[in-house]
Amino acid sequence: MTIAENLRQVKARMAQAAQRAQRAPDEITLVAVSKTKPLSLIAETAAAGQVDFGENRLEELCQKADAAAQSGLNGIRWHAIGTIQSRKAKLALRAAAQPDSGQLCLIHAVDRPKIAQRLSRLAAQNNLSLDVLLEVNVSGELSKHGFSPASLLTALPSLLDLPALRYRGLMTMAPFVPDAEQVRPCFRQLRRLLNDLRHNFPPDQNPQATWQHLSMGMTNDFEVAIEEGATIVRVGTAIFGHREYE
Numbered sequence: 715m716t717i718a719e720n721l722r723q724v725k726a727r728m729a730q731a732a733q734r735a736q737r738a739p740d741e742i743t744l745v746a747v748s749k750t751k752p753l754s755l756i757a758e759t760a761a762a763g764q765v766d767f768g769e770n771r772l773e774e775l776c777q778k779a780d781a782a783a784q785s786g787l788n789g790i791r792w793h794a795i796g797t798i799q800s801r802k803a804k805l806a807l808r809a810a811a812q813p814d815s816g817q818l819c820l821i822h823a824v825d826r827p828k829i830a831q832r833l834s835r836l837a838a839q840n841n842l843s844l845d846v847l848l849e850v851n852v853s854g855e856l857s858k859h860g861f862s863p864a865s866l867l868t869a870l871p872s873l874l875d876l877p878a879l880r881y882r883g884l885m886t887m888a889p890f891v892p893d894a895e896q897v898r899p900c901f902r903q904l905r906r907l908l909n910d911l912r913h914n915f916p917p918d919q920n921p922q923a924t925w926q927h928l929s930m931g932m933t934n935d936f937e938v939a940i941e942e943g944a945t946i947v948r949v950g951t952a953i954f955g956h957r958e959y960e
Contacts, residue, residue, distance in 0.1 A: 717755065718762035720953050721746075724936075728947065731940035742940055745793050747932075747950030749774065753781050755954060760787060766819065768948050770796030772805035775818075779809060791819035795885075795929075795948055797859050798823060803832045807840055818844075822885045822929050822948075825849040825859040827869050830876055837878035844878060847885040847929050850907065852900045858887050863907050870911070874920050883927030883945070884908050894935035901930050901942035908943075 715723075729739040745768040748756050756767060756778065767790055769775035775792055782790055794806060798821070809818040824830050824846045837844050851860035861869065873881070886904045888897035905928060912925045929946040931939025936947040 717758050717953060720955070721759065721762050721764060724949055724952050727937055728940060731937040735941045735943075737940070741945060743946045745795065745929075745946060745948045746953050747795065747948050748778070748954070749796075749950065751954055753778055753785065753787070756782070756790075757785070757787050759953065760790060764953075765789060766791045766793060768793040768795040768822070768950075772796075772798065772802055772809065776805055776809050779818075791817050793820050793822060793948075794818065795822040797825060798829050798833070800829060800832050803829065803836055806833060806844065807836050807842065810837075810842055810844060820882065820927075820929075820946075821846040822946075823847070823849045823859065824879075825861065827873065830873055830879060834876035834878040842878065843880055845880050845882050847883050847927060848873075848881060849885045849887075850904060852886045852903045852907075853889050853897075855889060860886065863903070866907075867910075867914075870915060874915065874923060879922065881923040881925065883925055883929065884911075885929035885946075888930065888932075888935060888939075890934065894938045897935050898938050898942060901928075901935075901939050901944065904928060904930055905943040 728742055732739040743766055745766045746759055746764050747768045749770045775794055779792055833844055849860035850866055851858045851862055884904055888900045908925055908928055915923055917924050927945045928943050931944045931947040933949050933952040936949055939947055
């Protein structure tokens with residue numbers, strides 16, 4: 715199947731999941747995870763109507779954004795979806811400060827106070843504001859990054875004092891399991907945590923925190939994530955295929 719056909723299938727499955735949850739499909743943003751994929755495949759996917767693309771590594775995001783601009787591939791919204799190392803945080807600023815290379819729409823994986831503080835400091839120095847999600851390790855897996863739900867609630871008052879970050883919601887990485895139903899509780903817990911944040915840290919009192927997004931769900935479980943309230947799903951393999959494309 716072509717990438718355009720894969721993309722149509724993914725969007726159809728998203729719409730069916732939204733219908734089951736009595737949601738509007740346009741409430742959910744599809745991020746095509748293009749890590750390791752060449753610009754030619756990104757261009758092919760964009761030609762099929764895809765706008766949002768996610769990269770795990772900031773270096774790769776910046777390189778592709780620059781290459782896309784040079785080739786005339788405009789209108790892409792880039793998502794930084796991987797863990798950010800403190801020493802590479804400046805790359806997020808580079809991506810955000812060059813709109814001609816495509817818009818850095820969202821940083822998905824602010825997973826600890828240290829990186830939030832660094833991003834805010836660098837952004838303030840450059841008169842920028844960054845839209846971010848806070849990554850939560852709902853499953854408690856040691857291999858996963860992110861705040862625990864309890865540590866997030868403890869850290870949040872100080873995070874909300876950072877001047878250059880706009881908190882758009884939460885993100886999680888669910889365990890990879892054969893049956894997506896097994897991770898439904900993870901997605902449900904993240905949705906409930908977001909509702910708690912809306913209640914305890916309401917946007918009308920914390921204007922830098924809008925709490926509208928739940929970034930959760932990938933190729934193996936995005937339909938369950940949508941049924942549990944995802945507003946952003948991150949899908950790579952179902953669009954681009956497996957390693958033969960690399």
